[in-house]
Amino acid sequence: MDDGARVIEAAGARRRYGGGFEAVRGVSFSVARGELFALLGTNGAGKTSILELLEGLARPSAGTIRVLGRDPYAERASVRPRIGVMLQEGGFPVDLTVDETARMWAGCVTGARPRQESLDLVGLGHRSGVRVRQLSGGERRRLDLALALLGRPQVLFLDEPTTGLDPQGRHDTWELVRALRAEGTTVLLTTHYLEEAEALADQLAILHQGRIVALGTPAEVTGARPARIAFGLPPGWHPGDLPPFPELGVLRHELREGRVVLHTDRLQHTLTALLRWAEQREVPLDRLDARTASLEEAFLAIAGQDTHAGQTGEGIAA
Structure with missing residues (x-):
């Protein structure tokens, strides 16, 4: 992959917190334009800490982070308009309607797509007049995604995007993500669902105790088992x-x-x-x-856990 194709780059990235705790310990990977990269890991593996570095919310303690060729923390003003971020929890005012929430968010975005278009993309167009407090958990996740798409992002960060969705909603979200990727959007995804990572990812990394312990295509990672x-x-x-x-x-x-x-x-x-x-x-x-071997088996081997009878692979990559 040539440098011009690298949209996301982490090189020896480290992140330390107060008291000397190091949550990210020399992580390196790159994501090409139009790729979907899945970041998996055990609880406390460092996924959120890495996401915050990539989103420009924190500066690495050591190493470098680049998004679209720029430092997302030091050059946040130039990077932020070109990325979309879907957090685990949006925290929107519950008394606003879906449309009012989208209008408020669109006011903070340069070159926002029409609100109704963004809501229609995630299947919420018919709920535009409903207050946020009346939405189900799955519908709130759809709203989170709709707002992340308002700015037509070149890079999209999705933090557990299908949590709380029913199977049909999860399938619809997968199809939307595939369509965005086909249009050239670069996607970095964290997920609880190993099946989701296996179905969507061009590349994936499994984190354990702040380090990447497996990196490659899903077939390469599972092929080692x-x-x-x-x-x-x-x-x-x-x-x-x-x-x-x-x-x-x-x-x-x-x-x-x-x-x-x-x-x-x-x-x-x-x-x-x-x-x-x-x-x-x-x-x-x-x-x-x-x-x-399945991705679940590779993950469990890394996590040092035993596979329990009947386990489906869901909910073990928090």
Whole structure:
């Protein structure tokens, strides 16, 4: 990626608070024009601290931050009109209507798009006369997004944009973000939902204790983890009856709720050998499931947590 394509850059960025606590410890990454970059992390990993540096709300203790080629803190007056920011909580006056809130916000934005257009983009056009206090939590998140889009931003910061939305609202927001990215908007996203990051991100970073511990495309990050093959054996058959695990390329195995789970970094080889063995011995493999590692597994491995049965991956990347 050439320098002209780098819209967001962090190089060795650090952020210390009073008392010497260092929330961000030498973070480096860059985001190209039109890319969506997802920032994930455990609680207290430093995501909010990095966002505040990128948004120009704080100066790094060390290292450099650049947005659109400029220092967002020292040159805030030139950077702020070109970015949109959606915070976790907007904090808007609850007695104003949706339209009045948008009108107030538009007065602070240079070259604002029509209020109704921005509200229509997020599906709130029909609620323009409703007071903010009467909006649901999901509708308030839509309003937060509508206001972030008023200035036609070149760079959009989205801090957990789909929290509180129902599945349809989340899907609609994904489609809107994809459309903005296709138009050339650069997006930096934090999210509770690993599925969201996997579906939307061109690149992602996983933060842990103030450092980036995984960086790349979703496929690159998940590709570093073993694939998994799960199946049930019929009565009378046991894992010890399978071919030797080294021959299968199995790194480790486990029994989970009566099913055999094989972990391998050679998925095609292992699956082919397993199916050949099952066919030769006429052994039906019940509910056979083979898949590469998920982003959830990569995240949990980094976080040092155990995957709980039935966990969907939602709500673990706060």
